[in-house]
Amino acid sequence: MYKKAAKIIRKAKRVAAFTGAGISVESGIPPFRGEGGLWTQYDPNFLEIGHFKHSPKASWELLKKIFYDGLADAQPNAAHLTLAAMEKRHLLETVITQNIDGLHRKAGNRKVYEFHGTLKTLICLGCSKEYPLSEVDLSFLPPECRLCGGLLKPDVVLFGEPIPEPANSQSFFEAEIADVLLVIGSSGEVMPACIIPFVAKGHGATVIEVNLNESQFTHQVTDVFLQGKATEAMTELGEALALTRSDRSRTTGNKTSTEEQHEHP
């Protein structure tokens, strides 16, 4: 299966990856659904824009606990690093991600479309000023705009909000022109993101899927299903693609981390 997938990727003219929460689970960030998923503990309504505006302090406290407290320490794992190595080796054009954790960029991928935005930026609901996370003190919640005093919101798509441009149209365009889509760790249950693999397939792409479990895609669009943990499956795929250990390393400041250091956080 891995050799088959590698052969398809090597022969392709344009490969895109489409990633979901599952790729970051082994970096210590829980998904929404499945084992250990956030919806087993929390009500999804807390991520609704109306609720956020009505109860900003309570919403922020939960957002901080769930996403922000562990974010600075979260490191890309072997699956993120393999995607970065594939881009470096011209085996991958772009990453379309539903994730908001910034780990693809941290791993070294340069062409990343963040379909649901990013936690690394905050935006003022009053005057639209943007703040990098590093400039905002999250010890006082909810954080407020220094210019107008408005409420700051993570620059992520809450339920009830539109998908940001240009990530929206660029993601669909990439799906249309890719001849291979590598889908990793997505349940396929979040609209409209889950349409992307169907669009790729409809335009003739071969779909390779990596997931621990079957998803909404597996029996509908997937041509090659690599079942397993994202880190293990992507390491094996990287080997089948003849990526070297140094391809899959990442330089962070003065220290180089390899996929092995992140495989079992």
Ligand code: NAD
């Ligand atoms: P999801 O939570 O609906 O489903 C997770 C999927 O990952 C499941 O199919 C599951 O089988 C699979 N999975 C779990 N662990 C895995 C592993 N170790 N290796 C491979 N696959 C694994 O995820 P989704 O489809 O991305 O949709 C949820 C939404 O949640 C997204 O829109 C995203 O914005 C948001 N989200 C993001 C993060 C993040 O940024 N890391 C975390 C939680 C939720």
